[in-house]
Amino acid sequence: MAEQAARPCCLGWDFSTQQVKVVAVDAELNVFYEDSVNFDKDLLEFGTQGGVHVHEDGLTVTSPVLMWVQALDIILERMKASGFDFSQVLALSGAGQQHGSVYWKAGASHVLTSLSPDLLLHKQLQACFSIRDSPVWMDSSTTVQCRRLEAAVGGAQALSCLTGSRAYERFTGNQIAKIYQQNPEAYAHTERISLVSSFAASLFLGSYAPIDYSDGSGMNLLQIQDKVWSQVCLRACAPHLEEKLGSPVPSCSVVGAISSYFVQRYGFPPGCKVVAFTGDNPASLAGMKLEEGDIAVSLGTSDTLFLWLQEPMAALEGHIFCNPVDAQHYMALLCFKNGSLMREKIRDESASCSWSDFSEALQSTEMGNGGNLGFYFDVMEITPEITGRHRFSAENRQVSAFPGAVEIRALIEGQFMAKRIHAEGLGYRVMPKTKILATGGASHNRDILQVLADVFGAPVYVTDTANSACVGSAYRAFHGLAAGTDVPFSEMVKLAPNPRLAATPSPGASQVYEALLPRYAKLEQRILSQTPGPPE
Numbered sequence: 025m026a027e028q029a030a031r032p033c034c035l036g037w038d039f040s041t042q043q044v045k046v047v048a049v050d051a052e053l054n055v056f057y058e059d060s061v062n063f064d065k066d067l068l069e070f071g072t073q074g075g076v077h078v079h080e081d082g083l084t085v086t087s088p089v090l091m092w093v094q095a096l097d098i099i100l101e102r103m104k105a106s107g108f109d110f111s112q113v114l115a116l117s118g119a120g121q122q123h124g125s126v127y128w129k130a131g132a133s134h135v136l137t138s139l140s141p142d143l144l145l146h147k148q149l150q151a152c153f154s155i156r157d158s159p160v161w162m163d164s165s166t167t168v169q170c171r172r173l174e175a176a177v178g179g180a181q182a183l184s185c186l187t188g189s190r191a192y193e194r195f196t197g198n199q200i201a202k203i204y205q206q207n208p209e210a211y212a213h214t215e216r217i218s219l220v221s222s223f224a225a226s227l228f229l230g231s232y233a234p235i236d237y238s239d240g241s242g243m244n245l246l247q248i249q250d251k252v253w254s255q256v257c258l259r260a261c262a263p264h265l266e267e268k269l270g271s272p273v274p275s276c277s278v279v280g281a282i283s284s285y286f287v288q289r290y291g292f293p294p295g296c297k298v299v300a301f302t303g304d305n306p307a308s309l310a311g312m313k314l315e316e317g318d319i320a321v322s323l324g325t326s327d328t329l330f331l332w333l334q335e336p337m338a339a340l341e342g343h344i345f346c347n348p349v350d351a352q353h354y355m356a357l358l359c360f361k362n363g364s365l366m367r368e369k370i371r372d373e374s375a376s377c378s379w380s381d382f383s384e385a386l387q388s389t390e391m392g393n394g395g396n397l398g399f400y401f402d403v404m405e406i407t408p409e410i411t412g413r414h415r416f417s418a419e420n421r422q423v424s425a426f427p428g429a430v431e432i433r434a435l436i437e438g439q440f441m442a443k444r445i446h447a448e449g450l451g452y453r454v455m456p457k458t459k460i461l462a463t464g465g466a467s468h469n470r471d472i473l474q475v476l477a478d479v480f481g482a483p484v485y486v487t488d489t490a491n492s493a494c495v496g497s498a499y500r501a502f503h504g505l506a507a508g509t510d511v512p513f514s515e516m517v518k519l520a521p522n523p524r525l526a527a528t529p530s531p532g533a534s535q536v537y538e539a540l541l542p543r544y545a546k547l548e549q550r551i552l553s554q555t556p557g558p559p560e
């Protein structure tokens with residue numbers, strides 16, 4: 025085989041719910057290598073579905089931590105067999121599914137620091153975890169712990185002000201509290217608790233890696249303004265917790281050099297830097313090159329908004345995290361459960377199951393839909409907690425139906441007005457330089473994107489985010505190489521591919537929606553006051 029030219033690069037890892045993925049990115053920020061291991065397909069012996077085990081109670085959801093370790097072994101062995109030149113890796117970083125937690129058994133640190141390069145990782149770490157089935161973000165078994173935590177700090181709003189979110193079942197502090205209460209012996213034998221992100225970093229570091237500010241913001245334990253653990257939250261969850269967590273670090277931190285295990289077994293250079301790993305969503309924000317004032321809208325099964333915030337406003341909905349690429353700023357996540365499944369239902373009912381008919385309906389109706397407004401929540405919505413379909417005429421009179429084309433526009437305008445209103449409720453403001461990045465299935469429909477541009481009064485770009493968490497991690501690794509030089513992340517990623525412009529606001533759009541948005545907000549409050557909340 026011809027000698028491969030040297031290609032200095034950084035690696036970006038993603039330890040996500042369903043797979044472990046890696047990309048190699050060169051100095052021009054081109055992805056030239058990628059691979060992934062799917063837990064369900066490639067590690068059948070663990071018997072997961074979608075990478076997890078849903079327990080009999082239907083609420084507890086876990087993933088085997090050794091499955092994650094073994095997946096890493098497989099990818100590294102594949103890279104080695106493919107002739108990947110590890111000696112060119114200058115730095116690496118990564119992402120992990122947020123909120124999941126890993127429990128290292130007393131003595132595990134000695135194993136981590138003395139790994140034999142002759143053996144695979146999972147062979148050597150078999151006895152290193154006091155909890156072998158890690159709780160993950162799909163778990164919803166800790167409602168009792170959530171209420172106790174909120175009570176300890178003075179309520180849901182107080183907890184949101186302190187940690188960026190009210191108590192959520194999947195958030196790590198509540199998961200740790202449950203383990204302490206239900207498995208005190210395992211908790212007592214735990215010398216370190218990692219997030220999935222810092223657990224993955226620990227494997228590369230050969231010692232316990234710290235939790236970064238951004239992923240640490242998803243625990244209901246970190247004071248996001250001061251970026252220190254909240255003592256009242258720690259005490260409310262479990263004893264001696266701070267010593268098990270270690271001190272959090274800025275997300276751009278270089279946490280050390282790669283472990284000798286990887287140097288000797290795979291040929292990484294001894295100076296290869298490990299940059300703090302973070303959560304998958306913060307890493308995706310980095311991968312999408314989101315900047316101040318930008319908003320990313322992921323139009324999938326559920327719709328997710330990524331916001332860049334300078335001054336967050338604590339709320340009882342959504343999540344505010346420390347920003348992964350700018351330590352002075354923040355990011356927020358807002359989830360809207362009635363996403364593409366709702367759009368497909370209305371397409372089937374009002375556009376004969378045809379996206380082209382759906383688009384024609386949007387083209388044939390005016391911005392503002394003649395004052396008709398609709399709320400479409402066939403499943404209990406998260407933001408806000410409303411269910412059912414609610415339609416209003418221009419005179420705010422509730423009506424039972426709209427003509428087909430009006431129904432379609434009412435759905436799409438309503439979904440996007442809700443996004444803008446709730447984003448602004450977290451402190452987001454559309455700025456003159458605002459870009460909207462659209463991703464996910466519906467971002468392929470230009471007429472839907474036109475409504476998005478009109479409602480926000482900002483241009484809409486499309487970008488492929490399939491690898492955004494991995495690619496964002498590789499970008500963060502490059503940024504870590506410049507640590508101490510004050511080079512901003514945005515400068516570091518200038519060369520990276522830019523999103524494509526897909527729609528700009530129609531003339532007169534801002535006048536139309538500046539008038540409609542307050543009406544939509546008032547009607548949403550009216551529905552909230554009339555309809556029962558979610559079942560307890």
Ligand SMILES: O=C(CO)[C@@H](O)[C@H](O)CF
Pocket residue numbers: 040041120121122123161194242303304305343357
């Ligand atoms: O719970 C979430 C964010 O709060 C999910 O997006 C997980 O990060 C997915 F891994």
